[in-house]
Amino acid sequence: MWQADKNRYDSMTYQRCGNSGLQLPAVSLGLWHNFGDDALDQTKLAICRRAFDLGITHFDLANNYGPPPGSAEAAFGRILKQGLSGYRDELIISSKAGYDMWPGPYGEWGSRKYLIASCDQSLKRMGLDYVDIFYSHRFDPNTPLEETMMALDHIVRSGRALYVGISSYNTQRTREAVAILQELKTPCLIHQPSYSMINRWIEDDGLLDTLEDLGIGAIVFSPLAQGMLTDKYLNGIPDNSRAMQGKSLNKDFLNDKNLANIRALHDIAQQRNQSLAQMAIAWVLRDPRVTSALIGASSVSQLENSVAALANRDFSDAELNEIDQYAKDADINIWAASIEK
Ligand SMILES: NC(=O)c1ccc[n+]([C@@H]2O[C@H](COP(=O)([O-])OP(=O)(O)OC[C@H]3O[C@@H](n4cnc5c(N)ncnc54)[C@H](OP(=O)(O)O)[C@@H]3O)[C@@H](O)[C@H]2O)c1
Numbered sequence: 001m002w003q004a005d006k007n008r009y010d011s012m013t014y015q016r017c018g019n020s021g022l023q024l025p026a027v028s029l030g031l032w033h034n035f036g037d038d039a040l041d042q043t044k045l046a047i048c049r050r051a052f053d054l055g056i057t058h059f060d061l062a063n064n065y066g067p068p069p070g071s072a073e074a075a076f077g078r079i080l081k082q083g084l085s086g087y088r089d090e091l092i093i094s095s096k097a098g099y100d101m102w103p104g105p106y107g108e109w110g111s112r113k114y115l116i117a118s119c120d121q122s123l124k125r126m127g128l129d130y131v132d133i134f135y136s137h138r139f140d141p142n143t144p145l146e147e148t149m150m151a152l153d154h155i156v157r158s159g160r161a162l163y164v165g166i167s168s169y170n171t172q173r174t175r176e177a178v179a180i181l182q183e184l185k186t187p188c189l190i191h192q193p194s195y196s197m198i199n200r201w202i203e204d205d206g207l208l209d210t211l212e213d214l215g216i217g218a219i220v221f222s223p224l225a226q227g228m229l230t231d232k233y234l235n236g237i238p239d240n241s242r243a244m245q246g247k248s249l250n251k252d253f254l255n256d257k258n259l260a261n262i263r264a265l266h267d268i269a270q271q272r273n274q275s276l277a278q279m280a281i282a283w284v285l286r287d288p289r290v291t292s293a294l295i296g297a298s299s300v301s302q303l304e305n306s307v308a309a310l311a312n313r314d315f316s317d318a319e320l321n322e323i324d325q326y327a328k329d330a331d332i333n334i335w336a337a338s339i340e341k
Contacts, residue, residue, distance in 0.1 A: 001083055001086065002049065002082065002083030002084075003083075004049075004052055004053055004083075004084075004087060005053035008052060008053050008054065008055050009055055010055070011054070011055060011310070012025050012026065012027070012054060012055025012056065012057075012307075012310070013025070013026040013310055014026070014057075015288075015291045015292065016217070016291070017189055017190055017216075017217030017219075017291045017292075018189065018190070018211065018214075018215045018216040018217035018291070019215030019216075020163075020187070020189050020215075020217065022092070022163065022189065022217075024057070024058050024092065024217070024219065024291050024292040025055055025056050025057050025058055025292060026285055026292060026293065026310055027056060027281065027292065027293050027295060027306065027307050027309070027310065028056060028058035028059070028060055028219060028292045028293070028294045028295070029047070029048070029051045029056050029058070029059055029060070029294075029295060029296075029297065029303070030059075030060040030061075030221060030294050030295065030296050031059065031060065031061050031065055031072045031073075031075075031076060031296075032060075032062070032065050032072070032296060033065075033242060033247065033248070033296055033298070034047070034296060034297065034298045035065060035066075035071070035072035035075045035076065036065070036066035036067040036068065036071045036072055036075075037066065037067065037068060037071045037075075038067060039298075041075065041078065043298075043299065043300075044075050044079060045078075045079050045082060046300050047297055047299070047300055047303055048076070048079045048084060049079075049083070049084070050300045050303055050304070051303060052084060052087065052090075052091075054303070054304070054307050056307070057090055057091055057092055058091075058092040058093075058094070058219075058292065059076065059091065059092070059093050059094070060094045060192075060219075060221075060294055061073050061076055061093070061094060061095045061096075061122070061126070062095055062096035062097070062098075062099070062135075062137055063095060063096065063097050063099075063101045063118045063121065063122050064099050064100065064101050069100075069101055070101075070121070070125055073095065073122055073125035073126050074125045074126075076093075076126055077125055077126040077127040077128075080126065080127060080128075081127065085127075091132070092132040092133065093126070093128065093131050093132050093133075094131060094132060094133035094134070094135065094165070095119070095122040095126075095131050095133075095134060095135070096134070096135035096136070096137035096167060097114060097115050097118035097119065097122075097134075097135075097136070097137055098110065098135075098136055098137025098138040098140070098167070099137055099138065101114075101118060109138075109140040109142065109143060110136055110138075110139070110140030110143040110145075110147070110148035110151075111140075111143050111147065111148075111151075112147050112148075112150065112151040112154070115136070115148065115151040115152065115155065116151055116154065116155060116160075119131070119134055119155050119160050119161070120160070123160060129159075130159055130160055130161060130162060131160070131161050131162075132161070132162050132163060133161065133162070133163045133164065133165050133189060133190060134152065134155050134156075134160065134161035134163075134164055134165070135164070135165040135166060135167045135192060136148050136149075136152060136164075136165075136166050136167065136169075136177075137167050137168070138167065138168050138169075138335070138337075138338035139166075139168065139169045139170075139173050139338050139339070139341050141341040145173070145176055145177055145180060146180055148177075149177055149180040149181050149184065150180075150184065152164040152181065152186065153181065153184040153186040156186045157186070163189035163190070164181065164186060164188060164189060165188060165189050165190035165191060165192060166188060166191055166192070167191070167192035167193070167221075167338075168192070168193060168194070168335045168338035168339055169191065169338070169339070170205055170207065170339040170340075170341075171205050171206050171207050171210045173341065174191060174207065174210055174211070174214070174216075175210060175214070178214050178216065188214075188216055189216065189217065190216060190217045190218070190219055190291070191207070191211055191216055191217070191218050191219075192218075192219050192220075192221055192294070193207060193218065193220060193221070193339075194220070194221050194222050194333055194335050195218075195220035195221070195222075195223065195284055195290070196220075196222060196223050196224065196225045196229055196280060196284065197225070197229060197265060197280055197283055197284075197323065197326075197327035198225050198228065198229065198258065198261065198262075198327060198328065198329065198330035198332060199222070199225060199329065199330065199332055199333050200327070200329060201329075201333055201336070201339065202218075202220075205339065208287065208289045208290075211289060212289050217291035217292075218289055218290050218291055219290075219291055219292040219293075219294050220284050220290055220292075220293060220294060221294040222294075222296075223280055223281050223283075223284045223293045223294070223295060224277055224280050224281070224295060224296075224306070225253075225280070225330070225332055226242055226248060226249040226296075226332075227241065227242050227243070227249065228249070228253060228254065228258070228262060228330070228332070229262065229265065229276055229277065229280035230275070230276055230277040230280070231266065231275060231276055231277070233254050233259070233262070234259075234262070234263060234266060237251065237254065240298075242298075248334060250332075250334075253330060253331075253332045257330075258330045258332075261326040261327070261328055261330070262276070262326075264325070264326040265279070265280075265323065265326050265327065268319065268322055268323055268326075272312060272319065273312070274309065274312055275305055277302075277305055277306050277309070278305065278306065278308060278309035278311075278312070279309070280309075281293045281295065281306055281309035281310075282309045282310075282312060282313045282315070283315070283323065283327075285309075285313055286313070286315055286320070293309075
């Protein structure tokens with residue numbers, strides 16, 4: 001049976017999630033892309049094992065991750081069976097429901113019917129008794145927020161999850177959701193918004209201030225802007241890239257204006273002796289209110305490169321000012337619909 005590296009806790013940093021008792025690794029791994037049936041099982045296994053060996057204790061999933069939807073959770077279930085499940089008490093595994101998952105009126109959004117059924121399906125696919133965190137994946141303008149939050153509360157009370165979180169809720173909806181959860185005595189542990197040097201909506205919305213005020217942690221997703229904030233697209237669009245797959249990274253995002261800023265940021269990273277990916281991760285973590293940077297990786301070498309960001313997390317004021325000149329909104333927030341409600 002596979003054994004994890006004995007030194008796995010030596011170099012990772014763990015940060016407290018808001019005012020809770022839970023600590024999360026500064027870098028967490030998400031399985032949105034690269035873990036569907038279109039990717040090799042061997043690569044998925046190697047990435048997850050290496051992540052755990054590097055001290056990444058948190059793996060983030062959702063019902064719809066694939067393709068096809070559900071296949072990333074099924075793949076993670078197989079990975080668990082191949083050794084990682086022996087470390088279950090050292091793992092924080094999350095899942096979510098909110099986006100389109102199955103046909104008909106009960107297969108998406110925020111009803112009690114959908115959330116509880118979806119949580120049960122996720123547990124079955126991963127072969128788990130419980131997930132550590134279960135999220136409402138997006139705000140539903142047509143379901144009473146009480147219903148969605150009461151479903152999350154039920155999911156915890158029935159033993160399906162240990163904690164709950166919300167994803168892509170704006171400040172106002174966050175305050176409303178958190179107030180309901182407080183009343184139910186199932187505190188909101190964590191918020192999962194998108195955030196990167198070229199997608200800074202949580203600063204404008206005041207979400208980070210709100211989370212600090214409420215004592216809730218933030219795990220920010222797509223800190224590499226789906227790969228835009230790496231050296232991947234500096235010289236065109238490679239065949240083995242997310243932009244070429246025609247999924248969530250629209251090729252139009254890689255326009256001349258955005259690429260000019262990305263190249264300038266790349267130069268700053270080089271002056272810091274970091275890859276652009278490393279600087280992008282260190283940059284989201286510069287704010288102590290960000291508990292964890294939630295990254296994706298299509299290979300072990302990308303994962304290793306990204307985790308090495310933690311070796312240089314400090315920025316001088318001059319560096320931050322220089323970064324601000326190019327860290328401009330690139331109009332890439334494909335999750336904006338959830339926060340505009
Ligand atoms: N709550 C939500 O609504 C929501 C939405 C989106 C994501 N998420 C979560 O956030 C996680 C991360 O999202 P993401 O995959 O978009 O994150 P990301 O870290 O911004 O992008 C990951 C992609 O960047 C490229 N990459 C990664 N490391 C690299 C490196 N060191 N050098 C060069 N290229 C590198 C790879 O692209 P290639 O594949 O092209 O090689 C990789 O697939 C998801 O898995 C999911 O758990 C949540």
